[in-house]
Amino acid sequence: MALKEVSLRVARGEFLFLTGPSGAGKSTILRLTYFNERPTSGIVRVSGVNSEHASRREISKLRRRLGIVFQDFRLLEERTAEANVAFALEVTGTPRAQIGPKVSRVLTQVGLASKSTAYPKELSGGEQQRVAIARALVNDPFVLIADEPTGNLDERATRGVFQLLREINAAGTAIVMATHDLDLVRSTDYRTIELNRGQIVYDSTDTPEPAA
């Protein structure tokens, strides 16, 4: 989905909802933030990395400081929960001695310490999403980007995952979450941006002149 004239800034530690119908451009905005796509015009800046001249290497380095979570979890089926989380540390060259403690810390944080050796197919949807969140958190990101993280979950699991995201945000990590779930959005007073056909149609903070 193409975006038109979209301009927004996410502050450090902020919780931001992106809402709007399918194809409104929510996922596109998220992909732009982790440089999976580059804008054809305009600029995306994330923590000093600029879309106009970011190298692939800079993008890799940036992604180590971002947490990314998807609707379909994207776990590796043939690895256990802890191995999936450890994967994010291994591929970024973390010394092996540090991997174990970090993994058990985040698995405890997401409430899955007891299921660390389970394979994804042995876990419920909510649990799989928690593993994915643990993987996103393990590198201590400054922002967590979540694309419909509750889209595949039942109501109970949705509430659990959402509660977890709120806790993560309370600890200082910014969260940008795309969602269809208006009940979830209305249940809080977090900033909400609504998109339609690639344009921002509503911003709850209603900043008069949004920058960047």
Added chain:
Amino acid sequence: MRRTVRDASAAVGRAPLLSALSITTIAFSLFAFGLFGLVALNIRAALQQVEARVEIRAFVADGTDAQALAAAAGDIGAFPEVQSVDIVSKDQALTRARRELPEFSDVFESGVLPASIDVRLKPGFRDPATVDSVAQRLKSYPFVDDVRYGEDWLVQLYRLRNIAGVAGLVLGFAFAAVAVIIIGATIRMAVLARAEEISIMRLVGATDGFIRRPFLLEGFAKGVAGGLLALFLTWTGMHLIDRYLHFHTVFFSPWMAALGVAAGALLGVLGSAVAVGRHLRAL
């Protein structure tokens, strides 16, 4: 490096069938190439044997002083193209003629055949032009009556050699291209089988180099394994031909065999690099 090795071996362990398939594919592609190489090698060896018989014979006038002959032979031996020089006296010429052509042995009488200086050239100097230039120089000696070297035959031999060389080059190139394409496709399959893993690696911030390394190592290992297997198949094929068809063949020298395995390794690494590179660019 340890992680690269671990990742690469884990990848092979997770998909043993696919790995076996790529190794076999590499092996058979290189085997086809190897068999072709063996045929080319044997044709070349046969031609070289024929070529080694290229000889220039300068017939010497009767009554030439033996000392002058010996001095001339020394001069000729110093030509850069010349491998060996033999002085054949009239008697020796007769003996040789009787031995080589026994059915005419009663025709030859003592003194019928002239003495000669027989010159063999070094490998690489046996082409018609060089042979002719040496023959001309031999002719310039006053006591040399005539110089013979089988011009027609030599020209034919070289034409055959050139045809074989060009055909070998074209066919060899075609075989190599087919091998590269097949090997590239197999490795691409291995990369696609791990597409999800690669995309997750990218998302959590692995660099291209980090993602590429295990694949390159895997490609290298598969290439070496495929190369060794191909070498074994070629060697077995040659022995079967030797044993059942009684056709004695020349096999690759150890150096050439090592080069073949190295070619397998290079194909594995390049194939992987291209396949992963193409995949990474799309992410």
